[in-house]
Amino acid sequence: MNAVTQKKTIALPRNRLYSIIAIVAFILFAFIADRFFDAFTLRVFNLCAIYIVLALSLNLLNGFTGLFSLGHAGFMAVGAYVSALLTMSPQLKDMNYFLVPIVPWLHNVTIPFLPALIIAGLVAALVGFLIGAPVLRLRDDYLAIATLGFGEIIRVLITNAQPITNGAQGLKGLPRFSTTFAVWAVAGLMILFMVLLMRSSYGRAMKAVRDDELAAEAMGINVFRVKVTSFTVSSFWAGVGGALLGHMITTIDPKMFTFMLTFNILLIVVLGGIGSISGSVISAVVVTILMEALRFLDEPMNLVIFKTEGMPGLRMVVFSILLMVMIIYRQRGLMGNEEFSWDMLRGLFVKKGRKGGDHV
Amino acid sequence: MSEQTSDLMLSTSHLTMKFGGLTAVSDFNLEIRKNEIVGLIGPNGAGKTTAFNVITGMYRPTEGRVLFTDRDITGLKPHSITSLGVARTFQNIRLFKEMSVLENVLVACHMSINTGIFGATLHLPGYRARESEARRFSMDLLGQVGLGHLAYEKGTSLPYGQQRRLEIVRALATKPKILLLDEPAAGMNPQESFGLMDFIRKIRDEFDLTIFLIEHHMQVVMGVCERMYVLDYGVTIAHGDPASIQKDPKVIEAYLGVD
Numbered sequence: 001m002n003a004v005t006q007k008k009t010i011a012l013p014r015n016r017l018y019s020i021i022a023i024v025a026f027i028l029f030a031f032i033a034d035r036f037f038d039a040f041t042l043r044v045f046n047l048c049a050i051y052i053v054l055a056l057s058l059n060l061l062n063g064f065t066g067l068f069s070l071g072h073a074g075f076m077a078v079g080a081y082v083s084a085l086l087t088m089s090p091q092l093k094d095m096n097y098f099l100v101p102i103v104p105w106l107h108n109v110t111i112p113f114l115p116a117l118i119i120a121g122l123v124a125a126l127v128g129f130l131i132g133a134p135v136l137r138l139r140d141d142y143l144a145i146a147t148l149g150f151g152e153i154i155r156v157l158i159t160n161a162q163p164i165t166n167g168a169q170g171l172k173g174l175p176r177f178s179t180t181f182a183v184w185a186v187a188g189l190m191i192l193f194m195v196l197l198m199r200s201s202y203g204r205a206m207k208a209v210r211d212d213e214l215a216a217e218a219m220g221i222n223v224f225r226v227k228v229t230s231f232t233v234s235s236f237w238a239g240v241g242g243a244l245l246g247h248m249i250t251t252i253d254p255k256m257f258t259f260m261l262t263f264n265i266l267l268i269v270v271l272g273g274i275g276s277i278s279g280s281v282i283s284a285v286v287v288t289i290l291m292e293a294l295r296f297l298d299e300p301m302n303l304v305i306f307k308t309e310g311m312p313g314l315r316m317v318v319f320s321i322l323l324m325v326m327i328i329y330r331q332r333g334l335m336g337n338e339e340f341s342w343d344m345l346r347g348l349f350v351k352k353g354r355k356g357g358d359h360v
Numbered sequence: 361m362s363e364q365t366s367d368l369m370l371s372t373s374h375l376t377m378k379f380g381g382l383t384a385v386s387d388f389n390l391e392i393r394k395n396e397i398v399g400l401i402g403p404n405g406a407g408k409t410t411a412f413n414v415i416t417g418m419y420r421p422t423e424g425r426v427l428f429t430d431r432d433i434t435g436l437k438p439h440s441i442t443s444l445g446v447a448r449t450f451q452n453i454r455l456f457k458e459m460s461v462l463e464n465v466l467v468a469c470h471m472s473i474n475t476g477i478f479g480a481t482l483h484l485p486g487y488r489a490r491e492s493e494a495r496r497f498s499m500d501l502l503g504q505v506g507l508g509h510l511a512y513e514k515g516t517s518l519p520y521g522q523q524r525r526l527e528i529v530r531a532l533a534t535k536p537k538i539l540l541l542d543e544p545a546a547g548m549n550p551q552e553s554f555g556l557m558d559f560i561r562k563i564r565d566e567f568d569l570t571i572f573l574i575e576h577h578m579q580v581v582m583g584v585c586e587r588m589y590v591l592d593y594g595v596t597i598a599h600g601d602p603a604s605i606q607k608d609p610k611v612i613e614a615y616l617g618v619d
Binding site for chain 1: 475
C-alpha cells in the first residue's frame with residue numbers, strides 16, 4: 001500500500017517538472033529562434049503561433065460546443081482591419097487612401113499595438129455576437145451555411161466600405177508589430193485560456209451542449225446563451241488572430257479573408273482532433289510548417305525521369321490526401337478528444353519497447 | 361381541503377397538445393401533491409412522453425396551463441423550468457457521452473455554480489469555492505446511490521442499469537422538488553425493474569421528493585405508485601389508485617383490446 005501511494009506522489013510532481021522543463025526549453029528555443037533564424041524561417045515559426053490561436057478559437061466552436069461554423073475568416077478580417085486602422089499613422093493612411101480619402105474620424109487615430117489588439121478582438125466579438133444571436137437558432141448544416149454566408153458578407157462589406165477600409169486595394173505598410181514575443185505570448189495566453197475554460201463549469205456546459213442539447217437544457221443549462229457565449233468568445237480570438245496575421249504580413253486586403261482561409265484553419269482543427277486543445281496546437285505547428293516546406297511542389301520539378309512545369313496548388317493536394325487518409329483511418333483526428341499528457345507519451349514508448357520505458 | 365390545495369406540487373388544467381391535425385394529448389388534467397409517487401401509464405403512442413415534454417417546456421402546449429406549486433410555468437424554457445425545481449430524465453438514455461460519471465453530474469450543478477464565464481475561466485476565488493462545493497455535493501450524491509467508485513469512468517461505459525441510475529442522479533443534482541421519470545425501467549428485466557422501483561421509493565424519502573413517472577408495464581408501477589393516470593390516444597381514460605385502475609374495464613380494453 002505504501003508503495004502505491006509513494007508512486008502516485010512521485011508521479012505528480014515529476015509530470016509537472018517535465019512540463020516546466022518543456023516550457024522553459026521552448027522559451028529558450030524561441031529566444032534562439034528570434035536571434036539566429038533567418039527571416040523566412042522565423043516567419044514560419046511565428047506563423048505557427050498565429051495558427052495556434054486561430055485553430056483553438058475555431059475548435060472552441062466546432063470541437064467543444066459542437067457548432068459547425070464556417071465564418072471564421074470574416075471575424076479575422078474584422079480584427080485585422082480594426083487593428084490596422086487603429087495603429088497606422090496618419091501619413092501612412094494618406095499614402096494608402098489615394099482613391100477615396102479616409103473618413104476624418106479615423107484619420108488621426110493612432111494607438112499602441114496592445115490596446116489596438118484588444119479592441120480588434122472586442123469588435124470582432126461584437127460582430128460575432130450580432131451575427132450569432134440570430135444564426136445560432138439554426139443547427140448543423142444550416143448553421144454552417146449561414147455562417148459561411150455571413151463570413152462572405154463581412155468580406156463584401158469590407159470591399160465596398162471604401163472610405164473606411166480602402167476597399168479592394170487593401171492596406172499596405174501595417175506596422176510590423178507581430179514579433180516573436182508578441183505572437184507566442186498571445187498563443188500561450190490562448191492555450192492557457194482554453195485549458196482553464198475547459199476545466200471550468202462553463203467548459204463543461206459547452207461540452208454538454210455538444211453531446212446532447214436536449215439533456216443539457218433539461219439540466220438547467222441555458223443552451224442558447226452558452227452557444228452565443230461560445231460564438232462571441234471564439235470571434236474575439238479570431239479577431240485577435242486576424243490582427244496578428246495582418247501585422248505579420250503587413251499587407252491586408254479583402255481577398256485574403258476568403259473561405260479558403262477558414263478552410264485552412266478547419267483543416268488544422270480536423271487533423272488535430274475535434275475537441276482537443278493539444279491536438280490543435282500540434283496540428284497547427286505541423287500544418288503550418290508543411291504548408292511552407294511543401295512549397296517546392298508548386299514549383300517546376302526535374303525528377304530526371306519526368307519534368308513538371310510549376311503547378312501552383314499542388315501542395316494543397318497533399319493536404320487533401322492527408323485529410324482523406326485521416327478521415328478513413330482516424331476519424332477523430334490525431335488526438336481524438338484526448339489531451340496530451342506525459343503519461344500518454346510514456347505509454348507510447350512503453351508500447352514500443354516494453355522495458356525501455358520503465359526507467360522513465 | 362384548503363390544506364390539500366396548498367400541498368399541490370404540479371398540476372395541469374385542460375392541457376392539449378396538437379401537432380397539425382393530430383391531437384397527441386387532449387384535455388389533460390393532472391394534480392400531484394407533495395411527496396406523492398404518481399404514475400402515468402398507457403399503451404405505445406398514447407401521448408405520455410408528449411405530456412412530459414409539454415410539462416417540462418420542450419413543447420409549448422396548444423391549449424391549457426401547467427402550474428408548478430402555484431406558479432404558472434406554461435411556455436417557459438426548459439432550463440428555466442429546471443431551475444425552478446422540476447427535473448426530468450429521458451426515455452432513451454441521454455448521458456453526455458464524452459464525459460465521466462462525475463462530470464455528468466457536475467453539468468447539472470452548472471446552474472448552482474452560476475458565476476460568469478470570466479470568473480469561471482480565471483478560476484476566481486468565488487468560482488473556486490462553488491466548484492469545489494459542487495464537486496463535494498456530486499461525489500456525495502454518487503456515493504449515496506452506490507456509484508461513487510465509478511466517478512471517473514466514462515458515463516456511457518457503465519452497464520445499462522447503472523446508466524439509468526446515473527441519469528436519475530444527474531437529475532437529482534439540479535436539486536429538484538419534483539422529479540419526472542420517463543420510463544425509468546425501459547429495457548430492464550422484471551427483477552431489475554423492481555429493484556429500480558425500490559430505488560425510486562428510497563430517493564423520494566431521502567431527498568423529500570415528489571415523483572411523477574411514466575411506465576409502460578403496468579405490473580412494475582402497481583407496487584410503487586400511489587395514484588396513476590391512464591392515457592390512451594391522448595385522452596385520460598382513468599385515474600385513481602392502482603387497485604381500481606387494474607379493474608377498470610376501459611384500461612383493460614386499452615391494454616388488451618376488445619373483441
